[in-house]
Amino acid sequence: MNKKVISKKEWEEKLSEVNISKQDLNKLVMNFLVIEGYQEAAAKFQEESGTSSIVDLNSIADRMAIRSAIQSGDVEKGIEIVNDLNxxxxxxxxxxxxxxxxxxxxELIRKGQISEALKFAQEELASQGEExxxxxxxxxKTISLLAFEDTSKSPIASLLDHSQRQKTAGELNAAILTSQSQDKDxxxxxxIKLLKWAQTQLDSKCQYPRIKNFVNGEFE
Known part of the structure; x- marks a missing residue:
């Protein structure tokens, strides 16, 4: 079956008929800057475009400090900042x-502080586990790490990976964004993912000017 061929001129004419306001595009950019934590860029963009954010941009610094603390293993500091924030x-x-x-x-297990880890688990976590x-x-599962002298040999050694810190930091970051009525992502x-998916669907039906560079919008 022959595919329908759409010329670049026809494609551009169709695209020009799609009405997307600059205000909506600016909101997309602001949404990205705020959620990803680019405080200075968000402030500059707000100043230049007049696009306001529904959250105080100063709170971005607190959110990034919290994420940084958790990712570096300083959970106590992260909890302290989030409690000050909300x-x-x-x-x-x-x-x-x-x-x-x-x-x-x-983190206590990672540092080899076995007695402190057991005490902390008993005093702070056991009651939550009972409920x-x-x-x-x-x-x-976490306590079972202590059964191995070399924790890297444990079947759940992944708990000690940096990815576990990132997972915890991500969960906390999402909760903060939700409390600020922001999207989690x-x-x-x-x-962009939807656009790539749409192009894949079109590929089997017609020939058209595909976007080959999503950074600058360059067509094939």
């Missing part, structure tokens, strides 16, 4: 609070 975030999210405490336990079966399973990358 104590209700942890008060209303027991799962998030448990995962932060679990991360703190992981929630899922928490108890996660706690037992920026909209722009999702739109």
């Amino acid at each position: 104590p209700e975030i942890l008060d209303t999210n027991p799962q998030l609070y448990f995962h932060l405490q679990q991360q703190k336990l992981i 929630n079966e899922k928490f108890l399973e996660e706690l037992e 920026p909209k722009l990358p999702t739109i």
Whole structure:
């Protein structure tokens, strides 16, 4: 079956008929800058474009400091900053609070502070495990790291990977964004994914000027 061929001229004429306001595009850019934590760029963009953000841009620095603290293993500092920012975030999210405490336990195990880890698990996490079966399973899984003199040989050694810190930091970051009535993820990358998917669907039906460079919008 012959594919329909759409010329570049015809394609550009069709694209010109799509009405997208500059204001909507500016909101997409601001959404990306705020969620990804580019405080200075967001402030500059707000000044130059007149696009306002629904959150105080100063709060971005706090959110990035929290993420940085968790990713570096300083869970206590992260909790301290988030409580200064909005104590209700942890008060209303027991799962998030448990995962932060679990991360703190992981950091103690990472440092080889075995007695401190056991004491912390008993005093801070055991009661949460008693109230929630899922928490108890996660706690037992974490504690099982102590059964190995060389924790890297444990089947759950991945808990000690940097990716676990990133996972915990991501969960906390998403909770902060939700408390600020922000999306958990920026909209722009999702739109790019949808565009790539749409092109894939079109490929089997017609020949058209495909976008080959999504950074500068260059067509084939």
